[in-house]
Amino acid sequence: MVGSYGTLGIGPAIADPASAPTTAGEAVQRLIDLSRQSEQLNQQALNAQADLDTKVAASDAAEKRAADAAATLDAAKAEIRQYQPVIDRAASSALLGSRTNRLTSLLVSNSPQQLLDQMSIVDFVGARTNDQLSQFQKATDAASAAETVARTAADAAKAASAAADSVRSDLESKRAALQGSMAGVIAAWGQLSAGDKSALAGSMFPPGFDRDSLLKGLVPGSGTSALAAALTRVGDPYVWGATGPDQFDCSGLVQWAFHQVGKDVPRTSQQQSSYGTPVDEKDLQPGDVVFFYSDISHVGIYAGNGLMLHASTFGVPVQVAPMGSTPFHSARRF
Incomplete structure (x- = not known):
């Protein structure tokens, strides 16, 4: 969610010190x-x-x-x-x-x-x-x-x-x-404590995540093979504007993963949302690319069972996480 800052425009980036958090x-x-x-x-x-x-x-x-x-x-x-x-x-x-x-x-x-x-x-x-x-x-x-x-x-x-x-x-x-x-x-x-930073970062994989089963029957050059490439970057840091090979923003990770399987994917999440072919949310398969928010400002790779692999935000490394907490926009199959 956008939180108390509302719909984004070009404006002050740092909150008023008078409203500094108390907890x-x-x-x-x-x-x-x-x-x-x-x-x-x-x-x-x-x-x-x-x-x-x-x-x-x-x-x-x-x-x-x-x-x-x-x-x-x-x-x-x-x-x-x-x-x-x-x-x-x-x-x-x-x-x-x-x-x-x-x-x-x-x-x-x-x-x-x-x-x-x-x-x-x-x-x-x-x-x-x-x-x-x-x-x-x-x-x-x-x-x-x-x-x-x-x-x-x-x-x-x-x-x-x-x-x-x-x-x-x-x-x-x-x-x-x-x-x-x-x-x-x-x-x-x-301003965060070490414990808060650790809690924000979370785990790299959700409980019960089975990488081997997910990638079974992997087809070279497919979305699943791009997902396999992206899984090797789990734990890498989120950095604004980064495209790899060991730090990423959200669209940079998607571009890098598909580049590993020979696909020249556009750079930004908005551009990526027009690449490939559309897929209904109910028809998602591992390796499909999923987009979020009304302005399509976040993107990840579907990892099955309602999960996605993504570079989410500063302080949170590349990880596999549930999709449910992020407003779904659309999906494409590259």
């Missing part, structure tokens, strides 16, 4: 509440980082498209420049009225053969000029289209860069909030 039970509950808040912030920061990575990649791709479009435009302009002398000469001839035609050929010819030769030259020059004028028009049209593409690509690159900057700012805010919340958790942890 061991209150101290433990404060630690639980602060740890829950930190876990949510941790997943939010991870999501912001993933979003930033996506936005940066989109920005880089948009900038490359803009650069390619600009290069195409430059090439189109260079082609126009090749035809410019022809256009200038044609324009000059038209302006001065000096362009040769069949009538002037007739007037200046001294013989029928000379007339035929002159007219042939006129036809050739005219055809060549017309062809170059046509090529010039094509080059001009291409340059106009390239300019439109280049302008659109440049605008897209600018927008993508702005989006990345916005997400980067959001990430920095979430990281700052997480750092403050972590400090609060560590301070609350320091």
Whole structure:
């Protein structure tokens, strides 16, 4: 549960000193509440980082498209420049009225053969000029289209860069909030007695847990084999943002376990909740991935009989524990 801190936002992470716990039970509950808040912030920061990575990649791709479009435009302009002398000469001839035609050929010819030769030259020059004028028009049209593409690509690159900057700012805010919340958790942890710390950590396995029976008939590459890999990490500490190999947060443990069996699972609990195929709670099998809370800020691996293996929170090592005390959201089969 979220406890007295309510629905999480970006805000103060450390409780008012005036409300300091007066009993061991209150101290433990404060630690639980602060740890829950930190876990949510941790997943939010991870999501912001993933979003930033996506936005940066989109920005880089948009900038490359803009650069390619600009290069195409430059090439189109260079082609126009090749035809410019022809256009200038044609324009000059038209302006001065000096362009040769069949009538002037007739007037200046001294013989029928000379007339035929002159007219042939006129036809050739005219055809060549017309062809170059046509090529010039094509080059001009291409340059106009390239300019439109280049302008659109440049605008897209600018927008993508702005989006990345916005997400980067959001990430920095979430990281700052997480750092403050972590400090609060560590301070609350320091207030606990050794006995309270031990009680909070609990046992690594519930009574009667039979690992061998659970993993009987294990299929390589399956969820069960990922569960088997995760079981080797029981006892490792919970650390915000950690992905192994000997310390984890909740989604980091799931990612690490499935990586051991050749599956490239996303980093955050929210991303993981869209990976694989959905499974009803009543149809859960060992190795399925289970998600908790309305914001999907916690994740574990189902271990049969209503149990899950998870990295739960600061001060509690990776362990197998009952699912019932955590609000179930959904499940997936990877």
